[in-house]
Amino acid sequence: MNDTATATRRSAEKVLAGLGELHPELHRIYRTLHAAPELSMQEHGTARLIEEHLERLGIPTFRCAGTGVVGVLENGPGPVVAFRADTDALPVAEQTGLDYASTATGTLPDGTETAVMHACGHDTHTAALLTSATLLAHARESWAGTVVLIFQPGEETAAGAAGMIADGLWQRAPRPEVLLGQHVGPGAAGSIRYRPGISASIADSWQVTAYGRGSHGSQPHAAIDPIVQVAHTITRIQSITSREVDPLDSAVVTIGRVAGGTKENVIPDSAMFTLNVRTLDQTQRERVLAALRRVVSAEAAASGAPEPEITELSTFPALVNDETVTHRAMSSLREFPDGGDVEPGQLLMGSEDFGLLGDAIDVPYCYWFIGGNDPERQERAEAAGTTTDLPANHSPLFAPVMEPTLSRMVEAAVVGMLTFLRTA
Numbered sequence: 001m002n003d004t005a006t007a008t009r010r011s012a013e014k015v016l017a018g019l020g021e022l023h024p025e026l027h028r029i030y031r032t033l034h035a036a037p038e039l040s041m042q043e044h045g046t047a048r049l050i051e052e053h054l055e056r057l058g059i060p061t062f063r064c065a066g067t068g069v070v071g072v073l074e075n076g077p078g079p080v081v082a083f084r085a086d087t088d089a090l091p092v093a094e095q096t097g098l099d100y101a102s103t104a105t106g107t108l109p110d111g112t113e114t115a116v117m118h119a120c121g122h123d124t125h126t127a128a129l130l131t132s133a134t135l136l137a138h139a140r141e142s143w144a145g146t147v148v149l150i151f152q153p154g155e156e157t158a159a160g161a162a163g164m165i166a167d168g169l170w171q172r173a174p175r176p177e178v179l180l181g182q183h184v185g186p187g188a189a190g191s192i193r194y195r196p197g198i199s200a201s202i203a204d205s206w207q208v209t210a211y212g213r214g215s216h217g218s219q220p221h222a223a224i225d226p227i228v229q230v231a232h233t234i235t236r237i238q239s240i241t242s243r244e245v246d247p248l249d250s251a252v253v254t255i256g257r258v259a260g261g262t263k264e265n266v267i268p269d270s271a272m273f274t275l276n277v278r279t280l281d282q283t284q285r286e287r288v289l290a291a292l293r294r295v296v297s298a299e300a301a302a303s304g305a306p307e308p309e310i311t312e313l314s315t316f317p318a319l320v321n322d323e324t325v326t327h328r329a330m331s332s333l334r335e336f337p338d339g340g341d342v343e344p345g346q347l348l349m350g351s352e353d354f355g356l357l358g359d360a361i362d363v364p365y366c367y368w369f370i371g372g373n374d375p376e377r378q379e380r381a382e383a384a385g386t387t388t389d390l391p392a393n394h395s396p397l398f399a400p401v402m403e404p405t406l407s408r409m410v411e412a413a414v415v416g417m418l419t420f421l422r423t424a
Contacts, residue, residue, distance in 0.1 A: 008332050011423035012415045014142040015135050019410060026131045026406055029053070031100040033123035037089030037116045039106040040154040041163070043067040046087045046126065050151045053130050057137040059149070062172060065163030070173050071149035073136060078145025078422035082176035082363075083132070083413060084354060085125035086155035092117040095396040120393045121184035121372065121400055126151060128182075128409035135414055145421040148173050150357065158203075158314040161353040165360045178325050179358040179365035180416045182409060186392050187371025188378040189401050190408035192333060193345025194368040196326045200319035201250075201278040202285050203351035207311040208233070208296055209272045212303070217265035224305045226271040227260045233299040234258070234273060240291045251288050252278040252349055278349045280318065316351035322364030325420075329366045332419040333412055340408070345369060350393075366416070370409055372400025 019026075029049075038046055047067045054061050054071040061071045067087070093115035094102045106116040133149055150169075154160030187193060210230050215223035234255050245251045253275060260271025277292070279285040293310065300308050334342045348369075358365035371378070373390055381387045391397035 005332060005335055007423045008415070008418050009336050011142045011418050012332075012336050015139040015414055015418065016411060018135055018138060019131075019407060022131055022134060023407070025134075026127055026410065027402055029130055030123055030127040030402065030406060033126055034098075034118050035100045035102055035104075037102050037104055037118045037123070039091065039108070039116055040088040040157040041065075041067060041159055042106060043087045043153045047151070047153075050087070050126065050130065054133060054149070057134060059133060059137060064169050064172070065153060065160060065167045067153040068160065068164050068167075069151040070169065071133065071151075072173060073133060073147040073149065075140045075146065076144040078143075079420055080146040080148065080174045080176045081417050081420045082148035082150055082173075082179045082357070083129060083417055084150040084152055084179065084181040084357060085129040086122045086152045086160065087126050088122060088153055088156050088160070089116050090119045090156055090394060091115065092119040092394065092396050094119070096399040098399055117396065119395060119398050120156065121398070122155065124184045124372070124400055124406060124409060125182065128406060128413055131410045132413040132417070135410070136417070141424065143418055143421045143423050146174050147417060147421070148176055152357075155353055158316050158353045161356040165356060169357070170361050175361060176363055178420045179363050180329065180413070181354050181365070181367045182412055183352070183367070183369050184372040184400050184405060184409065185369050186387070186390060187369070187373060188341065188375040189371050189373055190375075190404040191341035191343075191371040192330075192368055192408075192412060193343060193371075194321070194326055194330050194366070195345050195347060196321050196323040198280065198318055198347065199321050199367060200348045200350050200352050201280055202282070202318045203314070203316040204277045204285070204289060205274065205313040206292075207272060207274045207313055209270055209309040209311070210300060211270050211306045211308065212268070214269035215267045217267060220267060223267040224303060225267050226269065226305065227267070229299055229303040229305055230258065230260065230271045230273055232302070233296055236295050236299060237275070237292065240288060240295065244291055245284070245288065249284060250278075250280055250349065251284060253288070253292070274313070278351065280347070316353055317355055317359065319352045319355045319367060321366050325364045326366040329416045329419050330368070332415050336411070336415050368412070370405065370412060372405045374401050
C-alpha cells in the first residue's frame with residue numbers, strides 16, 4: 001500500500017468510526033424517504049428533509065432546479081470533491097409488503113394520478129449521502145478540503161442534471177476536481193461493481209401519436225384505423241434490432257405504453273405509444289433513430305393516414321467513467337477495511353444523467369454500483385441460474401435489504417471522497 005492509500009485508509013477509519021452509532025438515524029432516514037416518495041421534479045418534502053438535516057450540521061445549502069439541494073461542506077484549504085445522490089421516485093405501485101412500504105400517490109405531467117414508489121433505490125442514495133455528510137462534519141480533523149453535496153431531482157426523466165446546470169449549479173457551487181456517485185441495484189448486498197470507460201448506455205424516449213379517421217365499429221371502411229396502424233408499427237419496429245443492427249453490437253427498443261380509443265365499437269381518430277431506445281455510441285444511435293422514423297412514417301403511408309407526430313420525451317447521454325479516477329477510487333475501496341467484494345462489472349444498457357454534471361464543466365467522474373439483494377438469496381439464485389427472477393430496479397417488488405447495503409453505501413461514499421480530499 002502506497003503512502004497516499006495508507007493516509008486515505010487511516011482517515012477513513014477515523015471518519016467511519018462513528019457509523020455504528022448512526023445506524024438508527026441512517027435507517028430512520030431511509031424508512032422515512034421510502035414511505036414518502038415523490039415524482040421527478042416534485043421532490044418538495046424530500047428537499048426539505050435534506051435541507052433540515054444539513055442545516056443541523058451547519059452545512060450551508062441552496063436550492064437548484066426547484067427541488068434540487070446543494071450543500072457545501074468547507075473544511076479548510078484542499079481539493080474540492082463533489083458527490084451526487086438522486087432523490088426522485090417512480091410511478092409504480094409498491095408490492096413489497098414492507099411495514100414502511102409506500103402508499104403515496106402523485107400527479108404525472110399529463111394530470112394522471114398514480115401510485116408512487118422508490119422502485120429504483122434513490123432513497124438509499126439520499127440516506128447514505130446524508131449520513132456520509134454527518135460523518136465528515138463530525139470528523140473534520142481527519143480531512144481537509146471542500147465537499148459539494150448534490151441532491152439531484154428528476155433523474156428518472158433526465159430533467160434533473162440538465163435543470164441544475166441550467167440553474168447555475170457550477171456558478172453557485174465550488175468547481176470540483178472530481179465528481180463521484182453510486183447506485184444500488186441487483187447483486188449481493190454490499191458488493192461493488194464498476195467499469196472504467198463507458199458504463200451505461202445512451203437512452204432516448206419518444207411518444208408517437210398516429211392519426212386516422214374515426215368511425216363506427218360496424219363501418220371500418222369509412223375509417224382510417226390508427227389502432228391497426230399502431231399495431232403494425234410496433235410489430236415492424238421489433239425488426240430494427242433483429243434485422244438492422246449487427247448482432248455483435250447492442251441496441252434495445254422497448255414499447256412501454258400503448259393507448260387509443262374509448263369504447264370497443266368506436267374506431268378512434270388517433271392512438272399513441274411510447275418507446276425507449278438504448279444504444280452505446282452516437283453512430284448506432286443515429287442509425288436506430290432514423291430507422292424508427294422511417295418505420296413510423298412508412299406504416300402511416302401504408303395505412304393512408306397522415307404523418308404521425310413524434311414527441312421527444314427525454315435523452316440520456318452515455319455514462320463514461322474516467323479511467324484514472326475510477327482506478328483510484330476503486331483501489332481505495334478494495335483496501336478499506338478488508339477489501340470486500342469490489343470487482344469490474346458488465347456494461348449496462350441502463351442509463352443515467354449523472355455524467356452531464358461532470359461533462360458540463362469537463363470534470364472527470366466515477367459512478368459505481370452497489371448490490372442490494374440478500375446475500376444468501378443472491379447465492380441461491382446464482383447457483384440455480386435464476387438471478388433474473390430476483391426483483392430488479394423499477395420492479396414493484398424492488399426492496400434492497402437495509403444492511404449491509406446502507407452501511408456499505410456510506411462506506412463507499414466516504415472512502416471515495418477521502419481518496420481525493422486532503423487526509424490526515
